[in-house]
Amino acid sequence: MLKTDAWVLHPGQDGAAPARTTGEALSREQFALGELGDNEVLVEPLYGSWEANLDHALSRSPIDVCRARGEDAVIIGNLGVVRVLRTGSSPRAESFQEGDICLVMPFGKTDRHGYAELVYAYDMPGTIGLLAKQTKLEADILLRVPPLTPYSLPQWAAYARYFTAWDNWRTALRCWQAQLPDERPADHLVFGWGGGVTFAEMLLARRAGFRVAMTTSTDERMDMLRRNGITGVDRRLFPDLVHRPELAGQDAEYDARHRAAQKEFLRTIGELSDGAGVAIFIDNMGAPLHRATLKALARQGVLTTCGWKQGMSTTSLRASECIGRHLHVHTHVWRLQDSATIRDHQENTGWIPDIDETKIYGFDDIPALAEEYSIGKLDTYFPIFQVNPV
């Protein structure tokens, strides 16, 4: 019976307040991995990427993954770089060798076209993730890192926001082109609310020739955007842009501040787009910014999303959306069979983030990393932790 040292998540207690210091939801334990199945590969995680699905799992929102899976102990963590230790006996498992370095594709259950329905080491029952010194994974979700790559393993560990961005951008761009096939991208603005997925999409949009701008809230990230050829828009200039339904119509001062923030935001968008509005708006924030997002959208504009970080329930006026010919794009993860293509696009074009290796978290520091991410204290969009020495 295989066992490992791991950070383990147990179900939340009925009636208990959700642990909002998210790191407290994890406990360090010995975890039984069971025997290695025919199609499984025993690996040691090297680097992992801290992402929103981990934060969702720890804050048990929108679901308690342990309860959804009907399991008392779960190891989360589905995005990172691992080293192969031993393989099962299936042909697919045996195509890997001890020492191979691989990326983990987070597919638990796919639909018949290869798109994710359940996510590995999140809501897919029976799957074991990367917050462990050793783990076992299905061979089908391992993708080799190019052996002679010029990029570091921490850079590769940040792949998932890029893979998601590739898929979301491809769909959004095709939707925009469906209505405006003959337009020059240079006359149009791609805009987004901050975050790692948006950043990666902005780089694709810039390469496609669009004007690109996104919001951010720190001086460091304003610099980082400038270095990457993206116009930074400082969202600290309009803090009241966030729609607060509990105050709207009840608090005249808030209403006035919200209107002023919206006016300033739309003025900025007008300036960046020669008055046209946003051609493709990348919005992974959701509810409290939905009104501002729709108001900023140009005619024939595309609102594209794969996330709902600030709220997942949104409403829109169908008549306005139809008359404005707005297309709404919703995507999730990417298509499993596109994984190698996206990896090769990263390798061949250098579309991969810079990682400050002095700021990589250790395995013992994972609860602190969880906490700092959940309160927005990190200065990178690509937080990385190390599990085992390379």
Ligand SMILES: NC(=O)c1ccc[n+]([C@@H]2O[C@H](COP(=O)([O-])OP(=O)(O)OC[C@H]3O[C@@H](n4cnc5c(N)ncnc54)[C@H](OP(=O)(O)O)[C@@H]3O)[C@@H](O)[C@H]2O)c1
């Ligand atoms: N469905 C999928 O396959 C998939 C895949 C990846 C991510 N997602 C989802 O997409 C969302 C974003 O993920 P991510 O990894 O790109 O982002 P992230 O790295 O988690 O960063 C979120 C960023 O949002 C910005 N932000 C926070 N509050 C904001 C507000 N009120 N207004 C404007 N910006 C705000 C902050 O950036 P600044 O401080 O720089 O402004 C923050 O750093 C998450 O909900 C995630 O679950 C979904």
